[in-house]
Amino acid sequence: MKNQVRIFRAKTNLSQEELAQALGVSRQSIYAIETAKYVPSTQLALKMASYFKCSVEDLFQLDEDD
């Protein structure tokens, strides 16, 4: 699963810590999501999309091997 979380975060000029606090998760979770080590739950993906005011598909896309 590919994701654009880092790009969206950079656009809004937020640190990992700030985004983590806004979403109620740890900074480690944001790092793991950005580096594609962890695929978040639907709930967290929807929260992220709502926070960045975009769709979940804008943030997350299926890879060829998914």
Added chain:
Amino acid sequence: MKNLLLFPYTFRPIGWVILILSFAIGLLGTVLQWEFDCLDWKVFAIHAGGILEKDVFLGWVDDNVTNELLGLFFLLGLMLVGFSRVQHEDEYTIQMRYNALMWAAWTNCLLMVFTMVFFYGTSYWFCMLFNMYSVMTIYVLRFGYLLHKSKNQSL
């Protein structure tokens, strides 16, 4: 994650103290073969007995409970450390907990097979005794390692 049965975060350091103390005393006790005389108690047993001992069903037996107490405290320490919330408990931490549990279950199965194949007689029972604690011990170690790794990687 609100639906996972976890102790509060403050229980975690308490667990470490209990765990380290019971492990250290247990290790010393095993090496030096000593027991506390004040712990010679009459205890209730569902079944007690051995090859040269009288069988007791649902009765009271005399026993030194040093090993039992140390084992209970060690398990309590493992439970408090393993099942207490971390500072930022979230869904990623839950994923790490699942990973650690899978590791623990796999390793325990492999250890049991290894013990069954390569240990016989009293050595077999001695190894099985240690295997009783292997699931929780490996879970705590693996979860601690994953937490440490994730903290270091995101710096």
